[in-house]
Amino acid sequence: MALRPDEQIEVxxxxxxxxxxxxxxxxxxxxxxxxxxxxxxxxxxxxxxxxFGFSFxxxxxxxxxxxxxxxxxxxxxxxxxxxxxGFAIVNFVWWIGIGHAGTxxxxxxxxxxxxxxxxxNRFAEAMTLFAVACAGMFPVLHLGRPWLAYWLFPYPNxxxxxxxxxxxxxxxxxxVSTYATTSLLxxxxxxxxxxxxxxxxxxxxxxxxxxGILAMGWRGSARHWSRYETAYxxxxxxxxxxxxxxxxVVSFDFAIGIVPGWHTTIFPPYFxxxxxxxxxxxxxxxxxxxxxxxxxxxxxxERHLQNSAKVMLATGLIVAYGYGIExxxxxxxxxxxxxxxxWNRLHGPYRAVYFSLLACNIFIPQVLWIRKxxxxxxxxxxxxxxxxxxxxLERFVIVVVSLQRDFLNSSWGMYYPxxxxxxxxxxxxxxxxxxxxxxxxxxxxxxxxxxRQLLPQAEVKPE
Amino acid sequence: xxxxxxxxxxxxxxxxxxxxxxxxxxxxxxFAVIAxxxxxxxxxxxxxxxxxxFMLWLGVALGSMAILMIRHLTGGGWGVVIRRLQGAAMxxxxxxxxxxxxxxxxxxxxxxxxxxxxxxxxxxxxxxxAEITRSYLSVQGFIIRxxxxxxxxxxxxxxxxxxxxxxxxxxxxxxxxxxxALSGPGLVLYAFTISFAAIDWxxxxxxxxxxTIYGLIILIGEVLSAMCFAxxxxxxxxxxxxxxxxxxxxxxxxxxxxxxxxxxxxxxFSFSQWLIIWAGNLPEEITWYIxxxxxxxxxxxxxxxVFHFVVPxxxxxxxxxxRNIRKLVWLATGLMIMRFVDLFWIIExxxxxxxxxxxLDIVVPVAMGGLWLAYFFHNLASMPLLxxxxxxxxxxxxxxxxxxxx
Numbered sequence: 001m002a003l004r005p006d007e008q009i010e011v012x013x014x015x016x017x018x019x020x021x022x023x024x025x026x027x028x029x030x031x032x033x034x035x036x037x038x039x040x041x042x043x044x045x046x047x048x049x050x051x052f053g054f055s056f057x058x059x060x061x062x063x064x065x066x067x068x069x070x071x072x073x074x075x076x077x078x079x080x081x082x083x084x085x086g087f088a089i090v091n092f093v094w095w096i097g098i099g100h101a102g103t104x105x106x107x108x109x110x111x112x113x114x115x116x117x118x119x120x121n122r123f124a125e126a127m128t129l130f131a132v133a134c135a136g137m138f139p140v141l142h143l144g145r146p147w148l149a150y151w152l153f154p155y156p157n158x159x160x161x162x163x164x165x166x167x168x169x170x171x172x173x174x175x176v177s178t179y180a181t182t183s184l185l186x187x188x189x190x191x192x193x194x195x196x197x198x199x200x201x202x203x204x205x206x207x208x209x210x211x212g213i214l215a216m217g218w219r220g221s222a223r224h225w226s227r228y229e230t231a232y233x234x235x236x237x238x239x240x241x242x243x244x245x246x247x248x249v250v251s252f253d254f255a256i257g258i259v260p261g262w263h264t265t266i267f268p269p270y271f272x273x274x275x276x277x278x279x280x281x282x283x284x285x286x287x288x289x290x291x292x293x294x295x296x297x298x299x300x301x302e303r304h305l306q307n308s309a310k311v312m313l314a315t316g317l318i319v320a321y322g323y324g325i326e327x328x329x330x331x332x333x334x335x336x337x338x339x340x341x342x343w344n345r346l347h348g349p350y351r352a353v354y355f356s357l358l359a360c361n362i363f364i365p366q367v368l369w370i371r372k373x374x375x376x377x378x379x380x381x382x383x384x385x386x387x388x389x390x391x392x393l394e395r396f397v398i399v400v401v402s403l404q405r406d407f408l409n410s411s412w413g414m415y416y417p418x419x420x421x422x423x424x425x426x427x428x429x430x431x432x433x434x435x436x437x438x439x440x441x442x443x444x445x446x447x448x449x450x451x452r453q454l455l456p457q458a459e460v461k462p463e
Numbered sequence: 464x465x466x467x468x469x470x471x472x473x474x475x476x477x478x479x480x481x482x483x484x485x486x487x488x489x490x491x492x493x494f495a496v497i498a499x500x501x502x503x504x505x506x507x508x509x510x511x512x513x514x515x516x517f518m519l520w521l522g523v524a525l526g527s528m529a530i531l532m533i534r535h536l537t538g539g540g541w542g543v544v545i546r547r548l549q550g551a552a553m554x555x556x557x558x559x560x561x562x563x564x565x566x567x568x569x570x571x572x573x574x575x576x577x578x579x580x581x582x583x584x585x586x587x588x589x590x591x592x593a594e595i596t597r598s599y600l601s602v603q604g605f606i607i608r609x610x611x612x613x614x615x616x617x618x619x620x621x622x623x624x625x626x627x628x629x630x631x632x633x634x635x636x637x638x639x640x641x642x643x644a645l646s647g648p649g650l651v652l653y654a655f656t657i658s659f660a661a662i663d664w665x666x667x668x669x670x671x672x673x674x675t676i677y678g679l680i681i682l683i684g685e686v687l688s689a690m691c692f693a694x695x696x697x698x699x700x701x702x703x704x705x706x707x708x709x710x711x712x713x714x715x716x717x718x719x720x721x722x723x724x725x726x727x728x729x730x731x732f733s734f735s736q737w738l739i740i741w742a743g744n745l746p747e748e749i750t751w752y753i754x755x756x757x758x759x760x761x762x763x764x765x766x767x768x769v770f771h772f773v774v775p776x777x778x779x780x781x782x783x784x785x786r787n788i789r790k791l792v793w794l795a796t797g798l799m800i801m802r803f804v805d806l807f808w809i810i811e812x813x814x815x816x817x818x819x820x821x822x823l824d825i826v827v828p829v830a831m832g833g834l835w836l837a838y839f840f841h842n843l844a845s846m847p848l849l850x851x852x853x854x855x856x857x858x859x860x861x862x863x864x865x866x867x868x869x
Contacts, residue, residue: 166742244731255735256742263743266675268735317651325658325675332599332662333673334591335747369647 019306019375021116022454023298031299031451032197035444038294040202044441047293052437058430065423066141074144076420083403083415088142090395091425093250094278095135095432096176097271097391099183100243101279102128106186107239110232116307118450119299123290123439124283125187130435131282132180134428139172141424168252175249179242186235192218193228193449247275254398260341261402264329270322277315277361278391280308281384286436288381290445299446302375309374312365312387319394320362337407349414350401353393360390474847477703484840491833498830501823507814508821510569515810516828517566518665519688519803520835521559522681526689527552528620529653529682530721532646535623535639540858541717544709545693547849548700550627551842552692553620558838560613562831566664567606576600576670588671600667608663612656619649630850637854657682668813672751674740680732687725688802694718694795696843698788705848709859712786719785722795726779730772755808759818763808771801803828 022031069076079086102124109117140149152173154163163170196218199211218224251271254262284305291300330342345354364386373379405412439445452458502509527549534542570577576592583589592600622645626638658678666677697718700706740748755764775794784790807824849856 248731248735252738255739258743258745263739263745264675265677265736265739266679267739269676269679269732321654321658322675324655325678329673329675332595333747334595334671335673 019301019303021119021301021303022451023301026298026455028452028455028457031455032201032448034296034298035446035448035451036194036198036201038440039198039442039444040207045293048437048441052434052441055430055433055437058427059434060430061423062427062431065420065427066137068420069141069424070146074142076418078415078417078421080413080415082406082411082413083400085142085399085403086415087417087421087425088138089253090392090399091428092135092138092142093271093395093399094392095131095138095428096179096250097247097275097278098282098388099128099131099135099179099279100247100272100275101283102126102131103179103183103186103239103243104276104279105283106190107236108243110236111240115454116303118454119301119446120283120287120304120308121450122187122190122447123286123436123445125183125190126436126439126443126445127282127286128183128279129180129187130432130439132176132183133435134432136176136180137428138424139169168249168256171249172253175242175246179246182235182239182242186232186239189228189231189235190447191443192216193220194444194447196220197448198444243276244272247271254402259402259406260335260337261345261398264326266322266325270319273315273318273322274391274394277312277319278388280312280315281387281391284308284312284380284384285388288377288384290440292377294440294445296446299451305377305380306371306374309368309380309383312384313368316361316365316368316387323358323362340405341402344405345397345401348401348405350397350404354397354401357390357393357397360386361394364390472705472708474705474849474851476844476846476848477700477706479699479703480840480844483699484837484844487833487836487840489833491830491835491837494826494830494833498823498827501826505821505823506569507572508823509827510566510572511811511814512821512823512825512827513565513569513831514573514664515803515806515824516831517559517562518681518806518810519828520555520562520831522685522688522802522806523692523835524552524555524559524689525616525653525657526685526687527692528556528616528623529650529686530689530693531623532619532649532653535642535646536650538639538855538858539717540711541714541721543849543853543855543859544706544711544714545697545718546627547846548693548696548843549689550624550846551839552689554624554842555835555838556613556617556620558835560617562835563609563613567602567609570602570605574600574667574670576667577602577605591671595670600663600670605663608659612660615652615656619645619652623649627850627853628846630853630856631847633852635852635854639855654678654682657685665810668810669751671747674736674748674751676732676736680729680736683725683729683732684802684805687722687729688799690718690721690725691795691798691802694722694788694791695799698792698795700848701788709849710788712788714859715788715791716782716786719779719791722791722798723776723779723785726772726775726798730776754812754816758812758816760808760812763804763818767801767805767808770797771805775801 077086077088079088102121105117105124106121106128110121140146143149151161152163152170154165163173192215195211196215199208199215202208202211248268248271251267255264255267257263287300287304287308291297327342330338333339345351365383367373367379368383373383400415404415498509498512530542531546531549531553534546566573575583575588576596580589580592580596583592623642626642629636629638658681661678661681665681666672666674694715697706697710697715701710737752740752743749754760775798778784778794784794807820811819811824849859
């Protein structure tokens with residue numbers, strides 16, 4: 001058997017060509033025009049105003065709920081003994097999980113040289129930042145005395161007070177604040193060349209000043225680019241472990257305790273997979289309308305939808321593995337509390353939540369095996385929504401159903417969220433969306449210079 | 464730019480493969496004879512060592528299959544260049560199924576649940592076993608499940624090999640869609656079957672202990688050992704044509720990166736399990752670690768931390784190290800040995816509260832390895848080292864452009 005020159009070999013079957021990451025016919029100029037015009041020349045549409053207005057309204061609901069919370073205290077929420085961790089922690093985990101997709105796309109896919117990420121990394125990173133901001137609110141609000149939140153940091157003080165470093169809740173403070181800082185830096189550094197483009201293309205003096213200040217004197221010289229690439233790669237290297245570590249630490253918040261349903265060793269990888277799962281669902285829920293309303297189908301192509309759907313399918317299966325193993329061990333292990341937890345999930349007062357979560361996270365997303373559905377934006381949008389609901393329900397089951405019936409029957413209880421819980425939760429969704437609306441209006445939502453790198457013209461010819 | 468040097472390259476395995484086959488067989492047979500003598504002299508120690516050897520070599524075969532399926536899904540020249548090595552490892556699964564047969568016969572030496580319940584002094588454990596042996600850990604269920612696992616593994620391996628073999632003959636066909644359609648579900652099946660196999664065959668030695676991440680720790684260990692094994696074999700082959708023309712530093716670099724990834728995942732899973740169980744400190748869980756940290760076993764645990772993680776991790780961070788097959792092979796060999804040590808640390812403390820290494824712990828895994836390697840080299844020699852009529856073979860001999868726009 002020998003390897004022969006391929007021109008002698010007849011190729012009888014070739015696979016269908018993959019959808020491109022950028023539609024043909026674009027040049028450096030059209031890419032720059034198209035993306036920067038959304039910010040600079042396109043008039044503010046009515047749709048944007050309505051969307052932003054509505055999100056802003058919800059943000060005001062959040063403000064109202066928080067203000068009342070500060071006046072009255074956490075008693076206005078549904079939390080009590082035994083369920084001391086209610087919506088606040090459910091929402092915290094949900095939001096921080098959503099953020100993970102942005103970091104995965106921007107850092108890990110960059111290191112893996114997955115160039116398709118170039119069209120979605122910018123707004124995915126923005127999504128990360130806003131999601132982390134929403135997430136960060138909850139534990140602080142949950143403190144009871146949020147104005148003393150800085151006590152969580154180890155700082156020299158006269159109270160002879162020091163955080164308990166054996167508590168994963170303290171690890172969380174460091175994990176999340178590191179994550180927020182790195183994500184912000186990464187996002188901002190990525191924006192600098194594009195901010196310079198906006199500075200150079202805007203005709204309005206004030207805009208030139210603002211974008212000019214933000215661009216930090218970027219001139220696009222070869223030396224700038226060389227240093228920029230190094231800095232960007234270093235930041236990607238720093239951000240990569242965070243994809244794993246942040247949600248791992250979040251999972252320790254639960255797993256370090258001995259509550260049945262919390263204390264299980266699969267939690268770290270299972271939380272990370274769940275985080276990426278919900279994160280990609282949110283990316284799709286944002287990308288699909290954005291590409292539609294701003295006519296960006298050339299840049300966010302079917303390929304991006306396909307790939308995101310595949311990531312969701314894979315991470316969803318890891319989550320399903322987690323459920324399966326957890327349920328099996330509950331039965332196999334012979335620990336009565338674990339077995340009861342399983343029973344309580346299936347037959348207890350919150351069984352509807354558990355079955356909905358199985359449907360949303362495991363059964364319905366299996367339709368993503370079908371290629372046609374993976375490339376259909378409308379279907380993907382719906383399935384992503386289902387997954388986001390499912391992942392929220394999962395955190396509800398973990399937090400609430402585990403706590404409501406623990407070892408002692410005498411301490412069992414129910415958890416009912418109050419309207420303040422709901423208002424805070426929905427308010428953060430409004431805050432998140434309002435931030436996204438502002439972002440797409442005032443900053444380039446797709447990385448202009450990285451899109452230009454995807455063009456065939458940008459390919460370096462071998463010598 | 465195409466490299467004309469590899470055109471008309473003979474792709475069949477070099478004679479060294481047949482030589483290695485003979486050598487492995489000789490070692491395997493000699494050690495097998497000693498092992499059989501040992502089986503009569505010290506039957507319980509024999510079976511403990513047997514399970515250890517079986518899990519080690521099964522891991523290489525299954526891990527190879529998993530990496531093969533990962534490559535079908537992701538593509539990449541790094542995988543094309545070793546796919547026939549991994550295919551040969553995967554096709555040893557029928558031998559491993561055969562090697563599994565003694566385990567149910569030796570069950571009483573391995574599994575407390577397979578012994579008469581009256582012989583168990585601990586009342587609590589007896590009660591648990593009374594329940595679980597009825598529903599799950601029955602001898603019958605143990606055998607039926609093993610048959611199912613092997614049927615799935617051999618089935619996957621059969622189709623992957625068959626389709627790969629079609630690429631040895633013209634015409635050139637792109638069958639990647641079919642391979643992908645099998646590999647996606649195949650990896651899911653692998654994850655589930657190996658987890659349950661790990662529970663059945665290893666975790667159930669201590670039937671009162673559970674850890675939900677256990678299956679993943681075994682899984683990642685298998686994949687790690689398979690990648691190290693591929694590096695060792697490619698090192699042997701790289702001195703001869705055709706591998707000398709095919710194996711580029713870029714591919715070796717990628718193999719090193721995979722080793723680093725799997726190594727970090729192994730450490731991540733193992734550390735998570737340790738931290739969660741240590742912090743919980745529950746009597747039904749922490750006993751697993753107490754057994755493995757006291758009575759001298761702790762020194763092996765420490766050895767794992769240093770040589771199964773810290774040292775290889777630091778070495779693998781270096782780019783020149785990863786790109787040099789002549790250096791990387793030493794680490795790969797060391798990690799294969801550490802895979803043995805890790806499985807030893809997982810399995811053997813179940814049987815002895817104080818550290819005990821018997822001569823059978825070495826002889827039986829070596830015997831099994833000799834036979835397994837002989838079969839592996841036999842498989843490797845039976846097919847060309849590269850499927851010449853797979854369009855993806857181009858990834859191996861074309862230069863790696865910057866894949867802009869791809």
